[in-house]
Amino acid sequence: MSRRLDLLLTALAPAIWGSSYIVTTQLLPEHSAMTVAFLRALPAGLLLLLIVRQLPPLNWVGKIFILGALNFSIFWAMLFISAYRLPGGVAATLGAVQPLIVIFLAGFVLQTTIRSGQILAAILGIAGVALLLLTPAAQLDTVGILAGLGGAASMAAGVVLTRKWQPPVPPLTFTAWQMTAGGLLLLPVAFWISPEIPTFTPTNLLGLAYLGLIGGALTYVLWFRGIARIDPASVSILGVFSPLSAVVLGWALMGETLSTTQLFGAIIVVFSVWLNQSKAQLIQTPQKAA
Template sequence: MLSNRLALVLVTALAPALWGSTYLVTTELLPPDRPLLAAVLRALPAGLLLVALTRRLPQGSWWWRSLVLGSLNIGVFFALLFIAAYRLPGGVAATVGAVQPLIAAGLAAGLLGERLSPRVLLAGLAGVAGVSLLVLRADARLDPLGVAAALGGAAVMALGVALSKKWTSPAPLLAVTGWQLVAGGVVLLPLALLVEGPPPATLTGENLAGYAYLALIGSALAYALWFRGIRALSTTNVTFLGLLSPLVATALGWAVLDQRLTAPQVLGGLVVLAALVAAQARPRRRDAERVVAASARQPAPRAERAEPAGSAGSAGSAAAAR
């Protein structure tokens, strides 16, 4: 049982690790100054592909639930992260975003009955401190709107994770992932056209390879692993894994781009890893029973009628560290 849970945590951790490669792919392969275009091409084609493969459309309440979850987890999150990235140095945005596990833990306590323990609070504070050591610079400037956007992005993503845990669809995981990616892409598309205009007239082979990586690996694969983890693990367990993104981004910058790694950054990385390990510790038996009892009180999801094989009718996110 322990080895199965560890394997599940490690597989889920692949998602934020893959998101940590977004910065490298964006800077090395994509056109400059088009983060919203990258977000759209990262979400929408991947979502359409998964819907086409699963041939399942939402039923009943899952039409609006998919729109809400897709907006929170992808669309609104990327838009706020875009604002934060443009108005704040990357280190400040990442440090502010590192409060997401703390916000998610509070929401899980209110929505799901998960216990907000002192261990989780200390691990959350340690995670923020570790990320700040890892990416924050002494000359970093603070912009109120940028900080608000970064905090808003952390809050909507945390809410998206909590609601994804609360609302469990009986549909296949890949179909649910596809619905959310399509919803997020649809939310982002008009914003991208308004802010950045139409896509470039020509794209290089490197551009196409970068967009393909973000869509297939950074979205279709990564979000499927992420949502699978949300279904099987507690909200706290999952959200703390998101701290891996700045850690992987820093490691790739050092290994691939020859960026200098300082002693405080190494210390910050170790603190982040310690916070991750502390957050994954299993709750005491009494706490676990309380979570199970709270879950049992929630109404079971209604069974959905399977769509006919051809009903989907449809073929077929580098704004940030996700």
């Protein structure tokens, strides 16, 4: 399968993640974010386990729980804290730091070459997201900033270690293991924050089904598949499509307006992805020729 198709399928994951904000605010407005995160991960993970009918070998259990924590539990917990304490634009901009962290972390853990073109693309991605979402009135909070950076670091470590630790199973099975582990780790946190048993309307259940099956299971199968096939820096930069997708969906579905600054930011976001992929393609071409 061509690299271009691999990139397209992988990019679908963050593009779909961008719809999570609208789904959560419109279909699940009154429920704890941590409760939603837990219900997004564990039921979908268990459903995937029923489909694949395969548990991880004992020597993989520790790694699976580490990956589940990094890609789901810690990441979603930090995301919740930063979203609660910071304006959405600030939280998303902090999350956009993830590709930059991946570049250096992959260089240390995977011994990949750190290239200036990819660093430039990552910085442009951060700038593009900032133009898309930041406003002059945005207020900063130290705990929120640390949580936002912690979430970016957690997801970055998850990307790199998911590439390093590749079990001999399909992406669907790998996703089932990680989502289940992540959901189990979220369980005590969710009930500590919101100990009462939540009640759900049919609309709420529809939102949870979308977040768990489409925004969770499907997207992470595509995401982990991409990590296995594409270099980590080229995968992580695709994450900037999430805030871009959120802005576009807000404009298309919610009637939100787009400013000239936001349009300029969107162009920079797309350019940053193109720059990263073009540099990666130039690196790979001589290897194929050899």
